[in-house]
Amino acid sequence: MHRIVKHCHGVAETLALGRALGQVVPAGTVMCLQGEMGAGKTHFVKGLAEGLGVAEQDHVISPTYDLVHEHGDPCRLVHIDLYRIAVPGAEDVEWLLGYLNEAETIKAIEWPERISDVMPQDALTIAIAFGSGEEDRIITLSAAQPFAFDL
Numbered sequence: 001m002h003r004i005v006k007h008c009h010g011v012a013e014t015l016a017l018g019r020a021l022g023q024v025v026p027a028g029t030v031m032c033l034q035g036e037m038g039a040g041k042t043h044f045v046k047g048l049a050e051g052l053g054v055a056e057q058d059h060v061i062s063p064t065y066d067l068v069h070e071h072g073d074p075c076r077l078v079h080i081d082l083y084r085i086a087v088p089g090a091e092d093v094e095w096l097l098g099y100l101n102e103a104e105t106i107k108a109i110e111w112p113e114r115i116s117d118v119m120p121q122d123a124l125t126i127a128i129a130f131g132s133g134e135e136d137r138i139i140t141l142s143a144a145q146p147f148a149f150d151l
Contacts, residue, residue, distance in 0.1 A: 018047025019050045027103070033109060035128035039128040045110075078105050
């Protein structure tokens with residue numbers, strides 16, 4: 001397992017880490033964003049979108065109620081939130097597989113454990129945990145294969 005651990009002291013540093021990743025992540029990457037409610041998954045995606053050049057921070061919001069938000073023209077980032085999918089059925093997996101198979105699109109998926117059996121094995125896992133301070137976060141990027149980028 002390959003791993004990078006970053007300590008972020010506030011939302012600005014979480015956004016900056018997402019932005020830095022957006023500037024180097026290969027097209028087609030699937031990112032599994034893990035963390036408790038309010039940990040900063042959507043803030044990370046806001047920075048990612050800026051780094052990819054597809055959206056300003058203010059235009060990226062949580063897709064909890066919509067399930068999916070697409071960013072860029074043509075779409076270069078798909079932000080998916082699976083929190084509301086309690087017990088996935090075939091219809092939930094079918095639409096997600098469509099996104100997972102898009103070769104040029106970056107996929108940022110919150111609550112991926114809801115349908116972990118269809119997540120690609122080469123997905124990049126981004127675990128966001130609360131740190132010791134109120135706004136501190138410990139962000140761990142991990143993957144089975146060596147990273148195709150340098151942070």
